[in-house]
Amino acid sequence: MTRLRIEQPGALALVQDLGRPGLAHLGVAASGALDRAALTLANRLVGNPDGEAALELLVGGFRARFEGEAWFAVTGAWGSIRLGGRTIAPYTAAPARDGAVLDIGPAERGIRYLLAVRGGLDVPAVLGSRSRDTLAGLGPDPVVPGQVIDIGPEPAASLPIVDQDAAFPPPKDAVTLELHAGPRADWFTEDAHTALFETVWRFSEQADRIGARLVGPVLDRQRAGELESEGTVAGSIQVTSGGQPTILLADRPVTGGYPVIAIVARSSLDAVAQLRPGQGVRFRHA
Amino acid sequence: MSRRLLPSGEAALLVECDSLEEVLALHDALEAEPPRGVVELVPAARSILVAIDPAVIPLESVATWVRRIPAEPRSRAVGARSEPVTIPVAYDGDDLAATAALLAISPEALVARHTEAEWRVAFVGFAPGFGYLVSDDWPFEVPRLDSPRTRVPAGAVALAGVFGGVYPRQSPGGWRLIGRTDVSLWDPESEQPVLLAPGRRIRFEAIGSP
Numbered sequence: 001m002t003r004l005r006i007e008q009p010g011a012l013a014l015v016q017d018l019g020r021p022g023l024a025h026l027g028v029a030a031s032g033a034l035d036r037a038a039l040t041l042a043n044r045l046v047g048n049p050d051g052e053a054a055l056e057l058l059v060g061g062f063r064a065r066f067e068g069e070a071w072f073a074v075t076g077a078w079g080s081i082r083l084g085g086r087t088i089a090p091y092t093a094a095p096a097r098d099g100a101v102l103d104i105g106p107a108e109r110g111i112r113y114l115l116a117v118r119g120g121l122d123v124p125a126v127l128g129s130r131s132r133d134t135l136a137g138l139g140p141d142p143v144v145p146g147q148v149i150d151i152g153p154e155p156a157a158s159l160p161i162v163d164q165d166a167a168f169p170p171p172k173d174a175v176t177l178e179l180h181a182g183p184r185a186d187w188f189t190e191d192a193h194t195a196l197f198e199t200v201w202r203f204s205e206q207a208d209r210i211g212a213r214l215v216g217p218v219l220d221r222q223r224a225g226e227l228e229s230e231g232t233v234a235g236s237i238q239v240t241s242g243g244q245p246t247i248l249l250a251d252r253p254v255t256g257g258y259p260v261i262a263i264v265a266r267s268s269l270d271a272v273a274q275l276r277p278g279q280g281v282r283f284r285h286a
Numbered sequence: 287m288s289r290r291l292l293p294s295g296e297a298a299l300l301v302e303c304d305s306l307e308e309v310l311a312l313h314d315a316l317e318a319e320p321p322r323g324v325v326e327l328v329p330a331a332r333s334i335l336v337a338i339d340p341a342v343i344p345l346e347s348v349a350t351w352v353r354r355i356p357a358e359p360r361s362r363a364v365g366a367r368s369e370p371v372t373i374p375v376a377y378d379g380d381d382l383a384a385t386a387a388l389l390a391i392s393p394e395a396l397v398a399r400h401t402e403a404e405w406r407v408a409f410v411g412f413a414p415g416f417g418y419l420v421s422d423d424w425p426f427e428v429p430r431l432d433s434p435r436t437r438v439p440a441g442a443v444a445l446a447g448v449f450g451g452v453y454p455r456q457s458p459g460g461w462r463l464i465g466r467t468d469v470s471l472w473d474p475e476s477e478q479p480v481l482l483a484p485g486r487r488i489r490f491e492a493i494g495s496p
Contacts, residue, residue: 183300231334
């Protein structure tokens with residue numbers, strides 16, 4: 001059996017798949033890879049089913065040794081990828097020999113790599129998913145140095161032939177995200193709505209898989225009072241009483257008591273997963 | 287009965303109701319026969335989030351379904367499904383005497399009211415598997431602790447506001463503790479990971495020690 005021996009997990013290495021949707025009524029968020037397109041792409045590149053478990057590597061600084069032969073692919077963030085000292089192109093499938101060491105350097109673009117191995121990571125599923133939910137503490141524990149991860153059996157599909165030129169790194173400059181109206185849009189002043197769309201927000205350091213704060217002008221309410229907690233979705237932009245917006249993400253609390261002014265379109269959510277602290281964020285209507 | 291349909295992105299609607307009773311009645315009605323493509327109903331104190339798969343059903347069709355479905359508020363305890371689950375409780379919680387004093391009844395009377403009531407899980411909040419229980423037979427409103435405990439053990443039976451609850455896992459918490467149970471409320475390895483799921487009916491039974 002092929003295995004992956006982790007020598008250095010880097011800032012944070014988590015097992016993720018497409019999550020466990022449909023359990024929010026029990027208080028369990030869907031979780032799953034934050035950059036879902038990167039996960040499915042990495043899996044497709046090595047011939048895995050889309051939802052196979054892979055590693056989500058925050059920032060990089062990751063090193064692992066293959067025990068046995070395996071194909072792998074790295075997508076999402078863009079940075080130095082080396083196998084046995086040899087540079088590997090991002091967003092392509094590459095074969096690793098028994099004993100080969102994979103080094104993934106600090107991300108230069110984006111912030112979350114997805115590392116898929118042909119056969120998938122064979123770790124136990126919890127509530128139908130191998131995803132780590134960082135808020136609920138569900139699923140596989142964060143990867144630690146010395147950990148050995150089993151790789152599953154070869155999938156039926158062969159390795160696809162792909163056009164390498166189709167790969168784009170995550171953008172370096174300000175990104176534009178599409179927004180839908182939120183359930184509590186009417187709690188906010190007209191000025192707040194104008195500011196939401198006209199500001200270049202700064203993606204803050206307070207960003208993780210639960211939510212990401214944006215730094216910018218205060219979004220004022222035109223309505224005082226408390227809101228009873230209500231169901232949220234991935235992409236809900238809740239605004240604290242101080243007027244600061246937070247984009248709720250995959251590991252969010254499934255209900256929240258701050259009013260949601262707008263909701264990031266599903267097509268823009270993967271881009272949020274790759275934002276780096278300090279990067280600019282603009283919004284436009286979906 | 288009024289329902290306000292609020293936007294919540296491409297794949298969900300937030301339905302706002304005037305009262306918890308309306309939420310419970312609407313939740314029962316929606317849950318009875320959801321159309322294909324409705325992936326989730328998330329009840330809360332004044333609302334239900336209806337999450338869908340837009341590839342299977344358009345949001346407009348779901349909006350029409352939610353707007354038109356009949357639902358009359360009834361007794362809080364009438365659950366849409368299942369026989370009541372009985373939870374054995376040792377009523378020896380650290381806050382039992384103080385809570386009874388706050389309500390101007392004896393601890394024995396508090397235990398009697400708690401065990402005589404038929405409860406229903408209205409919604410889950412705060413943590414995975416933490417059901418908020420309501421009952422028509424429970425007239426009390428219990429203030430939260432001024433400063434929450436940093437550690438409440440799993441199985442602690444507690445009260446806060448108009449709600450009853452049982453801590454599914456060890457966690458911090460500001461509810462007043464009146465007892466404890468050995469029943470497993472949260473088991474992610476199980477087919478039914480959460481005992482106190484929305485809609486379920488609950489009874490508490492006093493025992494000497496769990």
